[in-house]
Amino acid sequence: MGQPPGPPSAPAPVGTTAESGLIPGLLARIPWPRWALVAIAVAAAILTASCLLCIVCCCCRRARRRKPRDEEAVGLGSVRGATTTHLVQPEVDDVESGPGGAQQWGRLQLSLEYDFGSQEVPLAELPRTTLWVQVLDFKRLSGHEPLGELHLPLGTVDLQHLLELWCQLGPPGTAEAEQTGELCFSLQYVPGSGRLTVVVLEARGLSLELAEPYVKVQLMLNRRKWKTRRTSARKGTAAPYFNEAFTFLVPFSQIQSVDLVLAIWARGSRLRAEPVGKVALGTRASGQPLQHWADVLAHPRRAIAQWHRLRPTQEVDQALGLQLRRRLPLPGS
Template sequence: MGRPTDPDSTPAPVGTTAEAGLIPDLMARIPWPRWALITVAAAAGVLVVSCLLCVLCCCCRRHRRKKPRDKVAVGLGSARSSTTTHLVQPEIRVGLKQAVDLRARGPGDTADPYASVSLSTQPRHRHETKAHRGTLNPVFDETCCFHVPPAELPQTTLQVRLLDSRCFSQHEPLGELSLPLGAIDLRHVLELWHQLGPPGTTEAEQTGELCFSLQYVPGSGRLTVVVLEARGLSSGLAEPYVKVQLMLNQRKWKRRKTSARKSTASPYFNEAFTFLVPFSQIQSVDLVLAVWARGLRLRAEPVGKLVLGARASGQPLQHWADMLAHARRPVTQWHRLRPPREVDRALALQPRLHLPLPGS
C-alpha cells in the first residue's frame, strides 16, 4: 500500500530551495550582457569602500584636533618685562583724535586744517597729518611715535601745531599746544582735551618752501612735474636750483634738474619734467624734490628736501593722492622743505662722504 505518484512530477533535488534561483532569474530578466552587470557591481563596490575610507579619515582628523598642542596664549597685559629702561629708549605714542571750534583766519568761514606734531628735543622729527577739507572740526585719528632717551624725558615738551593748508600761499597757523612730558604719568594711556593757544614761536627751523604741480595720465603713464618757484631760502645761498628724482622700490631710477638762479632767495623756475611711469608701478615710486645751492664752502649742497608717494605722510601724501584722484589735471601746492638728513633717513639713504677741499 503506497501513495500513488504522479508520473509527470519531478522530485526536487536534495538540499536546495526555491530561492536558489532568484539571482540567476534577475540576471536573466535584465537585458544587459553579463560583462556589463559585473562591471556595474564592481564600480558599486569601489564606491562603497571609498565612502567608508572617507568616513574613517574624518573621524581620525577630529580625534587628532582634540589633542592638546604645545602652544600657550599669553595676554600681554599680564606679562612683565625684565628689560630695564637703561637698555632701551622708551617709545612715546601720540594719538591725535580731533579738534573742535577752530577759527578760520583766512577769507571765508572754513579751513583745511592739519596738525604737525614734534618734540622740543627733536625739532626736526615731525609728523604731519593729512589735511581735512572744508571743516573747522577735523577728526584726525592718527598716531605717531617718538623714541626719547630716559634722561631727556623730563625736559621734553610735546608740541602740536594746527595749520590751514593753502595751495598757493603760505600755510596759515590756527593754534598750537605745548605739553611738558615730565608732568605726565606716561605709564598709563591718557586721553585728554587741551585748549589751543595762539600761534607762537614753536615752529622748527625753516628751510624754505617749494611750489610745484603734479599731473599723471594713467593711459600713457606720463608723470609731469612742473617746478614753479621757491621762497624763504637763506639769503646766504647762491645759485639755487631744484633736483627732481624718481625712486623705484627704494632705488634711484631717474633724475632731472632745473637751471640755477642767481642772487635771489625766492627763485622762479617754471620748468617742466616728464617721466614715463606705468600705472602698475605708480604705487612703488617715490618722488623726491630737493633744493640745492652753493653755500659758504662754495660747493653745491642740499638745502631742503621733500618726498611724495605712497610712503609719504601729511601734506605730501595728500598732494600725491589728489594727483591720482584727478587724473590728467595738474594739481599745484606749496610744501615746506624738510632737512635733507631727515628725508634721507626716511628713505633709508646713506649720506655721501664729501672729501675736504684743499685749504679748508
C-alpha cells in the first residue's frame, strides 16, 4: 500500500524571479556588446561630474569679485631694477604733515547705495552729480564750526553695489574759496609709457567781472617749473567749458617728484591776465587733491574726473615752496 500524497508545496513568491532577472533581461535584449555598455556608463558618469564641477566654479566666481586688470594698483611686483619703494605713491594713511607741511583734516567713512527703483537722481545725470559732505562742530549758542568737507563725484564710483569706503576730508570751504570758483578735470597715468594725460573739462562759480578765462597747466619737477600748457580763452561766461587734453611724459621713476598745478587765469579790473585761483596735486598735496592723485596712481590707465575748489594763488605757492627761475639781467641793466 502506498503512502498518501503529502500536501502540495507552497508556490514561489510572485515577482521574485522576475525582479531578480529584470536588469539582466534588459541588457540581454540590447544588441550591443557588454564592453560598449560599460564605456557608455563611464562616459555618462564623467559628463555628469564635469557639469557639476562647472556649476561649482561659476558659483565661486560670482561670489568672489575679481578686480579688473586696468584697476590694478601700481606696485613693485612688476617693476625690476633700481626702482624702490619710495618711487610708488604712498597710502593716504602714511602721509603725515611735517613741520611746515600741509594740514590734514581727517577721514570719513561713507556707505553709498543707489536706489535704481526710485531714481531720485536720474541715471543720465548721475555722472555729473557731486556728493558734498560737510563735518561740523555743534555749538548750541553760536554757529556750527566747519571742520572739514568732502566732494565726491558720483561718476567716479561704481554704484551697482553697496559701497563702504574711507575718504579724505579737505579743508572747509570759505567765502573766499566760494568766490574763487571750482575747476573740473580728469587725470590718467600709464606707468609703462609714462604718459600723464590731463583733460581740462569745465569751471563754475567764477566772478562775472572776469573776462576771457583760461586754464594754465603746469608740471613741476623738484619744485621747479618744468612744462607748461594752456587752454584757449572763453568769453563772457562764469562757467566756461573747455574739454581740452594735454599729455606729459613723466617716467615712473620721477612720478614721486612732480607736482601738477592747474590755475585759472583771466583779465580783471587791471585789464591784464592774472591768476584767479590754483589747484595743486601730488605727493605734497593734502585733502581732496591728494586723494585724487592717489586714486589716479592706484588705478593706472583709468581716467578719473573730479571737481576741485580753487585755492588762493599765494596760499598754493607757499604750500609748494616754489623756487622760481632767476632771470638773467638784460644787457646794460
